[in-house]
Amino acid sequence: MLIRRRRPWDMPESAVTPKEVYLSRRAFMAAAGAAAAAPALLAGGREAEALVARPGVREALEPIAETQWSTVGPNDKLTPFEDVTSYNNFYELGTGKGDPKANAEQLVTEPWTITVDGACGKPGKLSYDDFVKPHALEERIYRLRCVEAWSMVIPWVGIPLGEALKRFEPTAQAKYVRFETIHDPKMLPAQRSGVLDWPYVEGLRMDEAMHPLALLAVGLYGEVLPNQNGAPLRLVVPWKYGFKSIKSIVRISFVEDMPQTTWAAYGGGSEYGFYANVNPTVDHPRWSQASERRLDGGSIFSMFERRDTLMFNGYDDVAPLYAGMDLKKWF
Numbered sequence: 001m002l003i004r005r006r007r008p009w010d011m012p013e014s015a016v017t018p019k020e021v022y023l024s025r026r027a028f029m030a031a032a033g034a035a036a037a038a039p040a041l042l043a044g045g046r047e048a049e050a051l052v053a054r055p056g057v058r059e060a061l062e063p064i065a066e067t068q069w070s071t072v073g074p075n076d077k078l079t080p081f082e083d084v085t086s087y088n089n090f091y092e093l094g095t096g097k098g099d100p101k102a103n104a105e106q107l108v109t110e111p112w113t114i115t116v117d118g119a120c121g122k123p124g125k126l127s128y129d130d131f132v133k134p135h136a137l138e139e140r141i142y143r144l145r146c147v148e149a150w151s152m153v154i155p156w157v158g159i160p161l162g163e164a165l166k167r168f169e170p171t172a173q174a175k176y177v178r179f180e181t182i183h184d185p186k187m188l189p190a191q192r193s194g195v196l197d198w199p200y201v202e203g204l205r206m207d208e209a210m211h212p213l214a215l216l217a218v219g220l221y222g223e224v225l226p227n228q229n230g231a232p233l234r235l236v237v238p239w240k241y242g243f244k245s246i247k248s249i250v251r252i253s254f255v256e257d258m259p260q261t262t263w264a265a266y267g268g269g270s271e272y273g274f275y276a277n278v279n280p281t282v283d284h285p286r287w288s289q290a291s292e293r294r295l296d297g298g299s300i301f302s303m304f305e306r307r308d309t310l311m312f313n314g315y316d317d318v319a320p321l322y323a324g325m326d327l328k329k330w331f
């Protein structure tokens with residue numbers, strides 16, 4: 001089922017995609033359409049055009065709805081696939097930026113089971129397919145702002161978090177959602193170290209989780225999510241620092257109390273708190289968050305260019321979620 005909606009933050013992908021990429025994508029779709037028996041037409045009679053032609057392509061995803069769901073501005077260029085998939089934070093696969101890619105093959109994502117429990121009417125253990133397949137995949141181009149003051153623009157493929165959560169019928173006791181990454185040192189070599197408390201845990205307040213911008217990503221650039229980016233299923237919360245966007249999720253729990261989350265607990269609370277909304281006025285203890293470095297495939301000189309960090313990473317639509325809260329206190 002496909003529900004097509006437009007939001008004020010929408011912008012056609014063609015506005016941010018380098019033209020060659022956009023055109024080659026269309027060419028690839030024509031080829032894919034000829035090869036695959038699957039109908040190329042989505043509801044509304046529009047052709048799916050979210051798949052990208054690139055060498056070394058992994059598994060392409062099924063036709064993707066809503067390629068127009070984008071939340072970027074005219075100054076946002078897509079971060080090249082190469083950078084999105086080789087400059088990563090995934091501490092379970094190593095703390096160096098290149099480690100997650102180098103160790104990616106050790107993570108086995110099939111089979112994959114997601115346990116949903118806690119305050120809900122329909123808890124369960126679901127296979128990846130049972131979890132994801134009831135939903136139409138959407139492409140969403142979001143800015144990702146890491147707490148380390150770099151940012152990217154990534155075309156995710158995923159399902160709206162809120163719609164996925166509703167299927168489990170959260171009860172009135174469900175005030176927060178807690179997410180857990182897989183804990184298996186055989187597959188995630190750095191889990192043999194104590195660099196963080198494992199498993200990695202993140203959480204959202206229920207109303208944050210239900211916000212239409214919150215996404216569960218299963219792919220990027222029209223392909224199945226590479227392991228280093230959190231395969232097979234990861235959270236994307238574009239108005240919060242990147243560490244909230246927890247990877248390789250195996251457990252989702254509806255809970256009454258604010259969950260203890262990995263980075264909020266780290267070092268006795270020496271990093272950010274539970275909310276971790278992008279906020280240019282709340283500095284990290286060791287650096288300013290007023291500006292950031294955009295990784296967009298620009299020249300070597302662009303390494304030194306800074307741009308202003310935007311409140312909520314520019315996603316003002318979420319501001320009502322925090323009405324009346326002092327965000328210098330609840331950072």
Ligand SMILES: Nc1nc2c(c(=O)[nH]1)N[C@H]1C(S)=C(S)[C@@H](COP(=O)(O)O)O[C@H]1N2
Pocket residue numbers: 084087088089090091092144145146147181200228229230241242243244245246247248
């Ligand atoms: N399980 C887990 N999830 C994680 C992390 C991690 O180390 N482990 N790193 C976070 C951080 S700090 C960022 S910036 C993003 C990076 O996502 P990307 O590598 O797909 O760009 O993932 C987040 N999710």
Ligand SMILES: [Mo]
Pocket residue numbers: 089145146147148241242243
């Ligand atoms: Mo990050």
